Amino acid sequence: GGLVEVHDKEVGTPGAAGDTLTVEVFDPQHHGRGRKRYTTYCVLVRDVRGGQSRGAVRRHYSAFEWLYRNLNEERPGAAVPILPHKKALKAANRFSEKTVSYHRERGERWLNRVLRHPELCDAQCLAHFLGADDLLFVEESGELSISRHNGDRAGHRGNWLNKGKVGSDDAEENHDDMGFDDDRSYATSTVASTYEADTPLSGKIGGHGERLRKMRQVAKKVSTRLIVASAAELKKSPDEYFFVQLEEWASVAEATVQSVSRETAALKELHSERANTLEEAGSNFAMAAGLSYPLCSMAQSGLLSSIMKKAGESSLNSAILEGRRAASLGEKMDDPIQELLWEVQSFRNALQRRREVQVEYTNRVNRIEGKKETLKSLRASPMRTLKTRAYYEERFAEAERQLEETKEQAAAGKIRFEEGCNRVKWEAEHFQAKLQKDLFEIVRALAKLQMDYNTSAEKGWADLRRFMDLWR
Secondary structure, eight states, X not given: OOBOOOOOSOOOOOOHHHHHEEEEEEEEEEESSGGGOEEEEEEEEEETTTOOEEEEEEEEHHHHHHHHHHHHHHSTTSOOOOOOOOXXXXXXXXXXXXXXXXXXXXXXXXXXXXXXXXXXXXXXXXHHHHHSOHHHHHHHTTTOOOOSSOOOHHHHTTTTTTTTOTTSHHHHHHHHHHTEEETTEEXXXXXXXXXXXXXXXXXXXXXXXXXHHHHHHHHHHHHHHHHHHTTOOOOBOTTHHHHHHHHHHHHHHHHHHHHHHHHHHHHHHHHHHHHHHHHHHHHHHHHHHTOOOTTSOHHHHHHHHHHHHHHHHHHHHHHHXXXXXXXXXXXXXXXXXXXXXXXXXXXXXXXXXXXXXXHHHHHHHHHHHHHHHHHHHHHTSOOOSHHHHHHHHHHHXXXXXXXXXXXXXXXXXXXHHHHHHHHHHHHHHHHHHHHHHHHHHHHHHHHHHHHHHHHHHHHHHXXXXXXXXXXX
């Protein structure tokens, strides 16, 4: 009764989009003034085999966040790559070249990861994001109805795979609509007029609605965890224990990566402190080298000055080495560790979404019993007059309709839960091996950096020691 048969169909077969297409994000443009100022980016889909473009649109960064949310909703159980959040910066910094470049690079990298993901590349919301006309996307993005089922995946890809393809019948028409002379040349006035009329993104993606959505999302996660923690009888898959083990493994994996991150941060701080200390010591040795020693002979005074000078040079060289070491740790380790943390969090989010769908399915099944009780009470109700009989017959028909509708919703919830289980299985199979490999590479790189540093540091101090041995 409470078990769900998970389909044996293969999940995660790479789609054509992920194999042949790539996305470029470029040409950031600022619109509006004051508090209504915002930035849009051009998103261009290109065929990697022939270099042909397949359509271009202009999107606000909040549209990327909209896509991230809808991918999680449309494909529960899939590990949607983490989208870096917009930094809470002052208005003066939000539109700086550095911030805009950061959003552009991160957005492009994230979109290409989504496009290469076999469980996400044919999502309906991705097709809408990449293919919808600019103004149409602004009008519909807040109200786009996401299908609760995968259905025919080929149909969900929409027309964006062929939209604007060079050499196709639609290419010339798309060329005129978008107002560009080549892949990267746009008529700024056309795009600006489109967005200035509705700033930014119709308010359906940001503003008060965004805060309300986040509050609901947090409440949903909390309620799901409370239901799971209360040991409520949830509808389970035949291998539910496997998913429990996955959740425990993901927690350990996240703790491991965070431990490596903390260790790296501690090493950076340690080397920075050493650099400051050695720099100060080098300056003190240099000052001491210039002092005179009246109680010593000229030969001894010269010897002490030479030793102090050499010690100062060695200290300053070591300070430079420590500073480079701290910078090298940041340059070579920060991004890989952050990416790995995001991947672990993405997998944990997939497990969380599976739990949420499991709770939804259980609630739908439980509502069936409530509808049956309503029908049972109506059957037992007395019908003394014709008026009463007509009233109860109408209520009975409505109750039967609601029961059938609830059964259909439960069946849809079962399919959605099965699909979520299958996606998590596929993600686990690929993610566990990748995590072990990436973590091994990070630890090996960290060890190599430390060994190289130790070799350089030992060489510097050995030179000083040999110099001092000559003056014994």
